[in-house]
Amino acid sequence: MIVCGGHPGDPEYGCGGTIARYTDLGHDVAILYMNRGEKHCPAGPDDPGATVRVAEARRACEILKARPLFAPQCDAHAIVDNSHYDEFRRILEDAKPDVVFTHWPIDEHRDHTALSLLVHDSWMKMGHKFVLYYYEVGEDTLMFAPTDYVDISAVEPRRRAACYAHASQTPDRFYPKQALISGFRGAASGFAHAEAFVRHIRSAGGLLPG
Numbered sequence: 001m002i003v004c005g006g007h008p009g010d011p012e013y014g015c016g017g018t019i020a021r022y023t024d025l026g027h028d029v030a031i032l033y034m035n036r037g038e039k040h041c042p043a044g045p046d047d048p049g050a051t052v053r054v055a056e057a058r059r060a061c062e063i064l065k066a067r068p069l070f071a072p073q074c075d076a077h078a079i080v081d082n083s084h085y086d087e088f089r090r091i092l093e094d095a096k097p098d099v100v101f102t103h104w105p106i107d108e109h110r111d112h113t114a115l116s117l118l119v120h121d122s123w124m125k126m127g128h129k130f131v132l133y134y135y136e137v138g139e140d141t142l143m144f145a146p147t148d149y150v151d152i153s154a155v156e157p158r159r160r161a162a163c164y165a166h167a168s169q170t171p172d173r174f175y176p177k178q179a180l181i182s183g184f185r186g187a188a189s190g191f192a193h194a195e196a197f198v199r200h201i202r203s204a205g206g207l208l209p210g
């Protein structure tokens, strides 16, 4: 399975508990970051944002036992056009995931919205070949009405550690909001902490950790 994120950190905040649940069950999980958190576009090899943030992403993946992948876009410069639709779809075609998670399209960060469109287009062009779920992240996601929940109570400390691996991104500011969200989603589904998802109405389901 693949969890796509607009930036290093997004998959960990929105799906970190579910990723840990999957990898504990022995599943192969890749985290596909749309960019490397660059400060400049295009970024040189010494771009401090890219250097620091790639290392943080690799550390977060180690904590969750996932594999990092990076799409060749730039932070805050997401492009959605025919060639980038095709470029992104080829990444998913090569990876052959059975399940893909991405940002919900109504989101206050344009990179998140762009990624959501890229994944959705790939899903359609690939004939609905993978199960498609949307996730929520922090203060950016709006109008999100979940269809599915995953109990992350037992792995919440690992989600927290993976989020805090992104030390350059002020986790003390952002993590409490995500913990509030997973507590709220847990209250709605009978768990201490849960991550919530919207399954595309035309997607198959049933592949979340039970």
Ligand SMILES: [Zn+2]
Pocket (backbone or CB within 6 Å): 006, 007, 010, 109, 111, 112
């Ligand atoms: Zn982001």
